[in-house]
Amino acid sequence: MNQISPVQTDTAATAATPDLRRVNSNPDFWYPVAWSSALRRNKTLAVSFAGIPMVLVRPEEGTVFALFDRCPHRQVPLSKGTVNGQTVRCCYHGWAFGRSGRCIDVPYLGKGKMPNGVRTFPVREEGGLIFVFPGDPAKADTVPFPKLAQTANPAYKTKQFGPRVNCHYTFMHENLMDMNHQFLHRRQMGQIKARFLGQDKGEDFIEARYSFMRCAGQQPLAERLIFGKHKDLNGREQPIEEVVTIRTEYPYQTLRITDKDGDLIMDLWTAYVPVDKDERVTQAFGLLSILRPQTPLLIDLIWPALGWFTNRIFLEDKEIVELEQAAWNEVGHDRNVEIFPVVKALRELLTRCGIAQDAAPQADAAPVALAAPAACAATPETTA
Amino acid sequence: MNQISPVQTDTAATAATPDLRRVNSNPDFWYPVAWSSALRRNKTLAVSFAGIPMVLVRPEEGTVFALFDRCPHRQVPLSKGTVNGQTVRCCYHGWAFGRSGRCIDVPYLGKGKMPNGVRTFPVREEGGLIFVFPGDPAKADTVPFPKLAQTANPAYKTKQFGPRVNCHYTFMHENLMDMNHQFLHRRQMGQIKARFLGQDKGEDFIEARYSFMRCAGQQPLAERLIFGKHKDLNGREQPIEEVVTIRTEYPYQTLRITDKDGDLIMDLWTAYVPVDKDERVTQAFGLLSILRPQTPLLIDLIWPALGWFTNRIFLEDKEIVELEQAAWNEVGHDRNVEIFPVVKALRELLTRCGIAQDAAPQADAAPVALAAPAACAATPETTA
Amino acid sequence: MNQISPVQTDTAATAATPDLRRVNSNPDFWYPVAWSSALRRNKTLAVSFAGIPMVLVRPEEGTVFALFDRCPHRQVPLSKGTVNGQTVRCCYHGWAFGRSGRCIDVPYLGKGKMPNGVRTFPVREEGGLIFVFPGDPAKADTVPFPKLAQTANPAYKTKQFGPRVNCHYTFMHENLMDMNHQFLHRRQMGQIKARFLGQDKGEDFIEARYSFMRCAGQQPLAERLIFGKHKDLNGREQPIEEVVTIRTEYPYQTLRITDKDGDLIMDLWTAYVPVDKDERVTQAFGLLSILRPQTPLLIDLIWPALGWFTNRIFLEDKEIVELEQAAWNEVGHDRNVEIFPVVKALRELLTRCGIAQDAAPQADAAPVALAAPAACAATPETTA
Incomplete structure (x- = not known):
C-alpha cells in the first residue's frame, strides 16, 4: 500500500510568506466596479470593493461620483435613495449628501449645524467602465491608470465580459498565467499543447510567452477564423506560429496574441475585483479586443461564435478555480505544490504587491492611508 | 477629496451603555406568541421566545397550557406529539406530560418512579392572542397585562397583522417612534411632513406627539376615508389637525390618532417578540383598531383598502429595518448617529428596561429568576 | 407553577465520558462508501468518509482503487478527471496518478523527477457495495470483514437502500436498538408494543431481543405477507411469536427476525458512514434480506409493497433522528436522559469503540496509524 504523503512539500504559510489566499488586493490602485451602461442618469448603483459598500451616482449633469454606501444616520444604503441635482437623498429619513460627501x-x-457626511472615493470613467480608487485618495492622481486593451483603437472590435467567480482573485491570475492547463479545455479546443518560450519579470509584473501546437482533434471554427488554418498543403497540422503573451502587471492581467509578423491580433485586459471583505468572491471585468480582419464583415460574422466559444472556455475556468477555492476552504490554508517557475514567481509577485490579511486595516476602518508597498511602485527590471 | 469620517460620533457601546442591538428583551413581561385561531382543540403549536422552544397545547377541555418544547428523554419537540385529555404525548417513545409539566x-x-418532567410557562389568552410569560413565573400574576388596543370595544373594528421581520426588535421601536421617516413612504402617502409637538417620558415609557402636513401629492383613498378630506373651500390642502401619539411602554408600542375633537379614531397596539436566541428575528403581533364611522357600512367597504394600504407601508418599513440589521451584521456593532431627542430617549429606555446580552443567562439555562430591572417597574413620571 | 428542571439528570459529558455526538467513527474498519452499480468501467466516483474526499476509480481492467480526491498540484478533485488504463488524470493540468497513488x-x-503522489485507501467490493478502509492500511487485512446479511444466500432476496440522514451516526444506532419507539410508527404499523426479552453484550457488541404484541389497529399487508396472520380461530389477535434481535457489532448494526421455529426470515445489515468531518451527516447503506416464501412468486408480489412500507417507516425514523440532531445543535451538547439499560449500554459501546473528537487527529492530517481501542478488538463475552 503506497502511502505517499500529499503534504510533504506544500506551500505552507510562514511569518515571512503569508498564505496567498489571505493576501488582500492592494486598494491603492484604480479598480473597475461597474460597466458604464449599468448606471443611467439620475440613478444610483450599489457596488462593492472588498466588502466596502459604495454607491455610484450619475447626476443629470456632470460626472459620476462615489460615496460610502451607508447613510451615517442609520446605516441604510444610500443607493436605495433618490438623486436630486448633485445630491443623493437617503430613502429613509431623507438626509441629502453632495458630491463631496x-x-x-x-x-x-434647521439649516444650522449639519451631521457628519460620508466618505467619498475618486472616480474615473473610461473604456465603458467606471473605476474607483478605494485606497488613499491622495494617491489617486499619481497612480498610473491602465491601458484598456484596444478600446480606443478603431482597428479593433472589443467585447466586454464580466463574470462573478466564487474564488480569491489570485486563483484567476494563476489560471490564466499557466497555459499548461489546456488539458482542461480539451473538449473546446481539441488537444493543444503549450510550449513555454520564456518570461520577463520585474517588481510589479511578470510575463510569460507561449506558442501552441495542436496534437490532435479538430481546430474550432472561431479559432480558425481568427488565426487562420494551421495545415500544410498535405492537410497536416502545422505548428501555430502565433505567440501568446500573458502578463500580470499588478493588479491587472493581460493576454496578447501576436501573429508571425508580430502584429497584435488579440488583446485581452482584465481586472479581478474583490467583492467581499475576505476576498473570496471576485468580480472580473474583461475587455477582449480583436483586430478587425481585412474583410470587415468577417468580424461581425464570427462575433457570436467568438462569444460562445470564449464563454464555454471561461465556464470551465470558473468551475476549476471555484473547486480550488472550495479545497482551500476545506483545509483553511493553501496546500498547492507548484512546480512551474512562472507560477511560483507570480505567487511571489501577488504576495509582494498585495496586503497580507493580518497586516490589513480592520474591517471596520476604511482602508485609507496605506503605504503602497515600495516594491510595486518601483521601476520594472527585465529578466530573461 | 472630502474625507469626512462616518464614525466620528457614532453610538459606540461602552461598559456603561451596551450596544442596543445586543440588549435582549426582558422576559419578565407577557408576550404574545401565537394567534388564538392558529391553535385548535386537541392540537399543539410550536412557538418560540428568544430561542426558547415552547409547545402550546389546547386540550379538548380547558385552557391552553405551555411547556418547554423538548421531551426530556431525547430532546425531540413535544409539539410533534399527540394530545390526549390534559396531556401531550411525545411522538417518539410515547412519554406523556401533563399541564404541570x-x-x-x-x-x-412500570408505574413507579417517573422521569423528570419539563418546564412550564404561564399562559393567558386574550384579544385573539395567546400570551406566555417567559420569565420568572412568580412574577406573572403581578406584572401588568397590556390593554390590547380597542379589541374589547364594539365601537371599533380591529385588524390583526403579524409579520415576521429579520431584525432586532429595537429597530422596530425606533422605526415607528421616529415619524420623520415619512420620506420612506412617499410613494404610498405622498409628501407628508411630520411636525413634532412634544414628548412625555417616564421610567418605562416614552411618548411622542406629532401632527402632519401634506406638502404635495394626492391624499390616498384609505387615508381620506378615515380622516376625511383636508381641503378648504378653494381646494387647497389644509393642515391635518389630527394628533398622532406614539408610545413605547416597555415592551409594547402603541400609535393612537385623535381627531380635532380629541376622539380616538385609530388605536394600534403592537408587540415585537424575539424568535431566536440572538433576537435578530422578530415576530410582530399587531392589533389595529379603527373607530367605526357613523355610516356603519363604510368601515367594511374601506377595510380591504386599509389592509392593502397598511401592508404596502409595512413592507417598506420591513425592508428598511432589515437593511439596518444587515448593516449592523456587517460591522458587528451599532454605528447610528442619532440626532432626534425622542429617539435618543427611546434608545435609553430600551437599554434600561432590556437585558444586556453579556448579563443575560446562558443560552442553555432557562431565563428564570431574573430580577426585573427596578427602573421598569417604577411608577412612570411625566416630563414635558 | 411546576418548575421541573429538564437538566437534572442529563447525560453531561465529562472528562471520563465525552459527549456521544462528539465521538467519531473509528476509521480502522471497513466502511461501504458506494454501491457497485454507481461506478462504471473507465469512470471515477467522488465519495467521502468523515470529510476525507476519496475518488473511486474503476479502470477498464481490474479492480476498483481509491485515492485521496485532491490533486497534490492544485487540490482540485481527481474525480473530475479522466481514466486512462490504470491511471486517473487530473482535469486541470493533466497530471496522472496510478493505482499506487x-x-x-x-x-x-520531463520524465525525470515526478512530484509527490496521493494517499491511497484499501478497497474491497462485495455484496454490491464498494468498501474502503479509511484508517491504518496495515490493519486492513486483519480487521474482520462483515457478513452482508444474506446477499450470498439464494434462499433470500435482498433489497438495497441507502438514505442520507442529517445526523450523527450514533442517533441511528440508538433509534434501531430501542424498539420502544414503535409509537413513532403507529400510523404505519398500528399499535404494536415491544416486549423486551433480554440482551447480550461484549466488548464490541450489544444485542437486544424483543417480541411484539399488537394492541390495536390493522395489521399492515406487507407485514402479514411476511409473517402471516396473527389471529386465532375467533379472529382475535394473538401474540406475535417472532423474535426480533437487534445487534450493534461495532461499527455495523443488524436486525434479524426469526419465526417460532427459529428460522431466520428477515436479516437486515446496515452501516452508518459519516460524510462530513464533524460526522453530522450520515450515509446509510442497508441490505435487507427476506427469506423467499415456499410460493416463490409471493416474494416478487410483495416486493414493491415491502419497499413502500419500509420506506414510509424509514422516513419517520429519518425525521425524528434529524430532530434529535437539531436539538443537539441548538444547545451544543447531549441532554438526553436515558432510562432503558440497553440504550445506556449501547451508548457506552459507541463511546468505547469510537474516537472522541478531541483525541482525534486534526482535520488536515490523514487519520492513519490510530491504534484501534483494545476494547473493540477483544473477544466478546456474553452476559444475560
Whole structure:
C-alpha cells in the first residue's frame, strides 16, 4: 500500500510568506466596479470593493461620483435613495449628501449645524467602465491608470465580459498565467499543447510567452477564423506560429496574441475585483479586443461564435478555480505544490504587491492611508 | 477629496451603555406568541421566545397550557406529539406530560418512579392572542397585562397583522417612534411632513406627539376615508389637525390618532417578540383598531383598502429595518448617529428596561429568576 | 407553577465520558462508501468518509482503487478527471496518478523527477457495495470483514437502500436498538408494543431481543405477507411469536427476525458512514434480506409493497433522528436522559469503540496509524 504523503512539500504559510489566499488586493490602485451602461442618469448603483459598500451616482449633469454606501444616520444604503441635482437623498429619513460627501440637508432639522457626511472615493470613467480608487485618495492622481486593451483603437472590435467567480482573485491570475492547463479545455479546443518560450519579470509584473501546437482533434471554427488554418498543403497540422503573451502587471492581467509578423491580433485586459471583505468572491471585468480582419464583415460574422466559444472556455475556468477555492476552504490554508517557475514567481509577485490579511486595516476602518508597498511602485527590471 | 469620517460620533457601546442591538428583551413581561385561531382543540403549536422552544397545547377541555418544547428523554419537540385529555404525548417513545409539566406515563416503564418532567410557562389568552410569560413565573400574576388596543370595544373594528421581520426588535421601536421617516413612504402617502409637538417620558415609557402636513401629492383613498378630506373651500390642502401619539411602554408600542375633537379614531397596539436566541428575528403581533364611522357600512367597504394600504407601508418599513440589521451584521456593532431627542430617549429606555446580552443567562439555562430591572417597574413620571 | 428542571439528570459529558455526538467513527474498519452499480468501467466516483474526499476509480481492467480526491498540484478533485488504463488524470493540468497513488506523468515536465503522489485507501467490493478502509492500511487485512446479511444466500432476496440522514451516526444506532419507539410508527404499523426479552453484550457488541404484541389497529399487508396472520380461530389477535434481535457489532448494526421455529426470515445489515468531518451527516447503506416464501412468486408480489412500507417507516425514523440532531445543535451538547439499560449500554459501546473528537487527529492530517481501542478488538463475552 503506497502511502505517499500529499503534504510533504506544500506551500505552507510562514511569518515571512503569508498564505496567498489571505493576501488582500492592494486598494491603492484604480479598480473597475461597474460597466458604464449599468448606471443611467439620475440613478444610483450599489457596488462593492472588498466588502466596502459604495454607491455610484450619475447626476443629470456632470460626472459620476462615489460615496460610502451607508447613510451615517442609520446605516441604510444610500443607493436605495433618490438623486436630486448633485445630491443623493437617503430613502429613509431623507438626509441629502453632495458630491463631496457632505450632508447638506436633514428635512426636519434647521439649516444650522449639519451631521457628519460620508466618505467619498475618486472616480474615473473610461473604456465603458467606471473605476474607483478605494485606497488613499491622495494617491489617486499619481497612480498610473491602465491601458484598456484596444478600446480606443478603431482597428479593433472589443467585447466586454464580466463574470462573478466564487474564488480569491489570485486563483484567476494563476489560471490564466499557466497555459499548461489546456488539458482542461480539451473538449473546446481539441488537444493543444503549450510550449513555454520564456518570461520577463520585474517588481510589479511578470510575463510569460507561449506558442501552441495542436496534437490532435479538430481546430474550432472561431479559432480558425481568427488565426487562420494551421495545415500544410498535405492537410497536416502545422505548428501555430502565433505567440501568446500573458502578463500580470499588478493588479491587472493581460493576454496578447501576436501573429508571425508580430502584429497584435488579440488583446485581452482584465481586472479581478474583490467583492467581499475576505476576498473570496471576485468580480472580473474583461475587455477582449480583436483586430478587425481585412474583410470587415468577417468580424461581425464570427462575433457570436467568438462569444460562445470564449464563454464555454471561461465556464470551465470558473468551475476549476471555484473547486480550488472550495479545497482551500476545506483545509483553511493553501496546500498547492507548484512546480512551474512562472507560477511560483507570480505567487511571489501577488504576495509582494498585495496586503497580507493580518497586516490589513480592520474591517471596520476604511482602508485609507496605506503605504503602497515600495516594491510595486518601483521601476520594472527585465529578466530573461 | 472630502474625507469626512462616518464614525466620528457614532453610538459606540461602552461598559456603561451596551450596544442596543445586543440588549435582549426582558422576559419578565407577557408576550404574545401565537394567534388564538392558529391553535385548535386537541392540537399543539410550536412557538418560540428568544430561542426558547415552547409547545402550546389546547386540550379538548380547558385552557391552553405551555411547556418547554423538548421531551426530556431525547430532546425531540413535544409539539410533534399527540394530545390526549390534559396531556401531550411525545411522538417518539410515547412519554406523556401533563399541564404541570410532570411526566405521567412512559409506556414501557412500570408505574413507579417517573422521569423528570419539563418546564412550564404561564399562559393567558386574550384579544385573539395567546400570551406566555417567559420569565420568572412568580412574577406573572403581578406584572401588568397590556390593554390590547380597542379589541374589547364594539365601537371599533380591529385588524390583526403579524409579520415576521429579520431584525432586532429595537429597530422596530425606533422605526415607528421616529415619524420623520415619512420620506420612506412617499410613494404610498405622498409628501407628508411630520411636525413634532412634544414628548412625555417616564421610567418605562416614552411618548411622542406629532401632527402632519401634506406638502404635495394626492391624499390616498384609505387615508381620506378615515380622516376625511383636508381641503378648504378653494381646494387647497389644509393642515391635518389630527394628533398622532406614539408610545413605547416597555415592551409594547402603541400609535393612537385623535381627531380635532380629541376622539380616538385609530388605536394600534403592537408587540415585537424575539424568535431566536440572538433576537435578530422578530415576530410582530399587531392589533389595529379603527373607530367605526357613523355610516356603519363604510368601515367594511374601506377595510380591504386599509389592509392593502397598511401592508404596502409595512413592507417598506420591513425592508428598511432589515437593511439596518444587515448593516449592523456587517460591522458587528451599532454605528447610528442619532440626532432626534425622542429617539435618543427611546434608545435609553430600551437599554434600561432590556437585558444586556453579556448579563443575560446562558443560552442553555432557562431565563428564570431574573430580577426585573427596578427602573421598569417604577411608577412612570411625566416630563414635558 | 411546576418548575421541573429538564437538566437534572442529563447525560453531561465529562472528562471520563465525552459527549456521544462528539465521538467519531473509528476509521480502522471497513466502511461501504458506494454501491457497485454507481461506478462504471473507465469512470471515477467522488465519495467521502468523515470529510476525507476519496475518488473511486474503476479502470477498464481490474479492480476498483481509491485515492485521496485532491490533486497534490492544485487540490482540485481527481474525480473530475479522466481514466486512462490504470491511471486517473487530473482535469486541470493533466497530471496522472496510478493505482499506487504515485504521480506518473506531468505532461509539460520531463520524465525525470515526478512530484509527490496521493494517499491511497484499501478497497474491497462485495455484496454490491464498494468498501474502503479509511484508517491504518496495515490493519486492513486483519480487521474482520462483515457478513452482508444474506446477499450470498439464494434462499433470500435482498433489497438495497441507502438514505442520507442529517445526523450523527450514533442517533441511528440508538433509534434501531430501542424498539420502544414503535409509537413513532403507529400510523404505519398500528399499535404494536415491544416486549423486551433480554440482551447480550461484549466488548464490541450489544444485542437486544424483543417480541411484539399488537394492541390495536390493522395489521399492515406487507407485514402479514411476511409473517402471516396473527389471529386465532375467533379472529382475535394473538401474540406475535417472532423474535426480533437487534445487534450493534461495532461499527455495523443488524436486525434479524426469526419465526417460532427459529428460522431466520428477515436479516437486515446496515452501516452508518459519516460524510462530513464533524460526522453530522450520515450515509446509510442497508441490505435487507427476506427469506423467499415456499410460493416463490409471493416474494416478487410483495416486493414493491415491502419497499413502500419500509420506506414510509424509514422516513419517520429519518425525521425524528434529524430532530434529535437539531436539538443537539441548538444547545451544543447531549441532554438526553436515558432510562432503558440497553440504550445506556449501547451508548457506552459507541463511546468505547469510537474516537472522541478531541483525541482525534486534526482535520488536515490523514487519520492513519490510530491504534484501534483494545476494547473493540477483544473477544466478546456474553452476559444475560
